[in-house]
Amino acid sequence: MEWLAPGSVVSQGAPLLAKSLESHRTPVAPVDGIVGEQVPVRLIGGREVLGVRFTPAHPGPTVRPNASRGDHREAARRLDEVDTSAFGEWLTRIQLAGIAADRWTCPDLLKQLRDALTRPIDTLVCNLLDSDPWLPLSRTACQSYPRELAAGLGLLGRLTGAKDWWALVDQADDCSGPIREAASDLASALRIAPLENDYPQLDPTLLVHSITGRRLRPGRLPSTHGVILIDGPAAAAIGRLLLDDSPMTHVPIAVYDQPTDVISCLSVPLGVHARAVFSLLGIPWASRDVFAGGPLRQLRVGDDEVIGPGELTLFSAPQHPAMPPEPCVRCGWCVEACPTRCRPAGLLEAAQRRDAEWARGNGLDACIECGLCTFVCPSKLPLLEGIRFLKRGIAAEEF
Ligand code: SF4
Ligand code: SF4
Structure with a gap:
């Protein structure tokens, strides 16, 4: 990707690439501003992409009202x-x-x-x-x-x-x-x-x-x-x-802050840090565990993650230390809860053994990463974490 040169002044909605490739998405300027140097950017959900620093002409996130215009x-x-x-x-x-x-x-x-x-x-x-x-x-x-x-x-x-x-x-x-x-x-x-x-x-x-x-x-x-x-x-x-003829410079997001029981829906510029949105809403980022896409999916949002084309819902809960897991009691609740009929306890075992065949035999290919198994497990076993570890390892052909 060939980005615009640092120092280029662009207006809202202008492409930030000097040349667009058919196979890539084209980032656009969320507001009027100046292009800076290239940096790796972590999107919500953890995917890392290349981006540019961007200095808005007017500081602070420009939040838009949600409103429809025209007839x-x-x-x-x-x-x-x-x-x-x-x-x-x-x-x-x-x-x-x-x-x-x-x-x-x-x-x-x-x-x-x-x-x-x-x-x-x-x-x-x-x-x-x-x-x-x-x-x-x-x-x-x-x-x-x-x-x-x-x-x-x-x-x-x-x-x-x-x-x-x-x-x-x-x-x-x-x-x-x-x-x-x-x-x-x-x-x-x-x-x-x-x-x-x-x-x-x-x-x-x-x-x-x-x-x-x-x-x-x-x-x-x-x-x-x-x-x-x-x-x-x-x-x-x-x-x-x-x-x-409007480019996509802003995206709508929904934030639920559990400790204060406040729901906020707003439209924010693409590329803004999730923590900047929290600051705007007056939610203390440092004392919250923040998850994207709902609490069960366990997509923890890190300090450096920005809002992009990924998940647009953020759930924040008070920070508390993780409970150490207990041994599996073979209750079968995880199997009962799974909407796609996987055997999550077997998947965790496959992750511990790093055994792709064992994982497939326990239904890995059908797992949609909903997190219900982890939610119901009385032993608080990290089932979804094990499943993601397996999927990453198999995709990288490590096991
Ligand atoms: S995360 Fe996967 S294994 Fe667990 S309940 Fe959801 S689909 Fe089933
Ligand atoms: S719900 Fe937890 S304790 Fe029960 S069988 Fe599944 S992994 Fe084991």
């Missing part, structure tokens, strides 16, 4: 003008606008769309389920920018040629009123499917199976099974590009 008629006119044969050109526009997502609720969006150029896609699914009621990111997206969300789905539905368009909402907490109204003008083929949102129903493997009956292996992209799976924030970013 449906103008949006419908724009959609009618879309040339549906120009999918490749739209994909380049999406990439250059910095639109990307790679998180639990929206597996690698750019890769899915690239796949869709060469594979038949028959189903478009917008995941509007929240992992926890106290992290209401999808609910906020539905209420705050239904027009953009519906327009983004209308655009993707037309470009991919998908026959079936679905928006999946929580049947116990249906937030679909505004999106139903916007979709009647902008995505009339969209059907709303209320689902029982028992954790971890929002996992891509479980969602694709619920809607299409197809068995998607964990870690595979839905597009390999004829499905584009997107979430509300990503669909809204595409809608905003269509309607306002």
Whole structure:
């Protein structure tokens, strides 16, 4: 990647690369500012990428209100003008606008769309389920920018040629009123499917199976099974590009601070440190354990991690020392709790033995890393940690 030279002055939304590569996402300037030197950046979830330091022209994170603008008629006119044969050109526009997502609720969006150029896609699914009621990111997206969300789905539905368009909402907490109204003008083929949102129903493997009956292996992209799976924030970013020609400079996030029982939903610039968001919200970062994507998944957020295309929900709990694990009492609760019928105790044993075959025999390939096994284990055994250790070791061909 060839970044702009240090000292370059850029305006909000301008690409930060001197030359964009088709296979990479294009970072854009979140606000007006000056490009600095290249640095490794750790995204929420722990993935390390190369980035640049960026000095905003106006210091401090610029938080935006969540609000939709404009009317449906103008949006419908724009959609009618879309040339549906120009999918490749739209994909380049999406990439250059910095639109990307790679998180639990929206597996690698750019890769899915690239796949869709060469594979038949028959189903478009917008995941509007929240992992926890106290992290209401999808609910906020539905209420705050239904027009953009519906327009983004209308655009993707037309470009991919998908026959079936679905928006999946929580049947116990249906937030679909505004999106139903916007979709009647902008995505009339969209059907709303209320689902029982028992954790971890929002996992891509479980969602694709619920809607299409197809068995998607964990870690595979839905597009390999004829499905584009997107979430509300990503669909809204595409809608905003269509309607306002806006790049994705900000992302919506939801933060739940358990000690104060306060939920915050806000839109923050890409690339800002999670700890800066906490400081803005007045939550003392140093005295909290912070997890991305909900408490059960155990994706601990480090001091240096920044908000990017990854997880957009943050859960913070008071810091407390980890309890030392006890021996396995063979209660079988972990097996009962597992939604994909793995044998987590066997997986932990496989991790201790570093035995890939043993791991596969205990269902490793079906594990969606939901963390339910660890949550129910009375001995507090680090089951999910062992599973991740196995997956990393097998991917690196170490065992
Ligand atoms: S994390 Fe545990 S409960 Fe969840 S799918 Fe994997 S083995 Fe099953
Ligand atoms: S829940 Fe914990 S103690 Fe019970 S069988 Fe599974 S690993 Fe062992």
